[in-house]
Amino acid sequence: MNKNEFMKELSRNLSNVPEEEKQDISTDYDEYFAIGIEQGRSEENIALSLGEPKTIAKQLRANYMIEKAQSTKxxxxxxxxxxxxxxxxxxxxILLGPFIAIVGILIALYATAFGFTISGVGAVLGTFLKSIFPQYISMDVNWVIxxxxxxxxxxxxxxxxxxxxNLSRWLYKETIKYLKTNIKIINGKEGQNYERI
Structure with a gap:
């Protein structure tokens, strides 16, 4: 695969990345090819050493999405x-299942909180409305209770x-940390410790 084929394949696989980001990536890879050619290497050899454009694009797209999630919550x-x-x-x-379960539990907790609040508002309104419309509202409970x-x-x-x-904020931060750690592991960098956000 020569430089043009490599760059076309990389660009095609970066479909969800904004044009400005694509230009930066393209400039970086043009630079890699220029340095390799200066060292006397062929375009095919450079492309082979860089790796599969589809895999590179997945990693770059994941990096972009993580950075976007971190900056715009x-x-x-x-x-x-x-x-x-x-x-x-x-x-x-493997970890997607537990993640979806945790998000489901969080949504259920939000729904429960909403239910308690609405029930409370209903009880308070019912107490006031009973004194105004006693013929329409029947409550066998003392108004104080x-x-x-x-x-x-x-x-x-x-x-x-x-x-x-607070639980949502914590889950958001931990998810970003986890994704960044996975990117580091996949890129071959040290990924043992979470990066501080």
């Missing part, structure tokens, strides 16, 4: 970073929501 960006990371190796596929339970449910829902929010 959103569930969409972390999802894309996880999918790009899964595409790099079998080890990641009903109000207390409503306020308690609202407080519990809010506390759960805050806990879920």
């Amino acid at each position: 959103s569930s969409r960006n972390i999802g894309r970073a996880v999918i790009a990371g899964v595409g790099l190796g079998f080890f990641n596929i 009903s109000m207390s339970m409503g306020i308690g449910f609202i407080a519990l829902g809010d506390l759960m929501f805050m806990g879920c929010k």
Whole structure:
């Protein structure tokens, strides 16, 4: 494979990467070829030593997605970073199941927090509305107990929501660290310790 074939293949496999990033990557690989040619190596030899363009593109795309997820925090960006990371190796596929389970539990906790909050609001509103429309609302509970339970449910829902929010932040940071560590391992760098974010 000569330089042009290598660069076309690399560019084709970098479809999800913005044009500016593609230009930087293209410039870097042009430089690798220029240095290799100065050293008297053939384009085919340089391309062979660089590796398969498809594999390189997967790693570069995963790096880009991880950096994007780190700089712009959103569930969409972390999802894309996880999918790009899964595409790099079998080890990641094994851990995808537990990751999805943890995300599912987190969503269930958010739903529970929302349910407690709505129940509390309903109890408080029901207490007030019973005094206005006693013929339409039947509550066999003392209004003090009903109000207390409503306020308690609202407080519990809010506390759960805050806990879920902190858990989400922690999971986001740990997922980024894990993906970066996998990239380092795949690139042959030391990946034993998590990189500090």
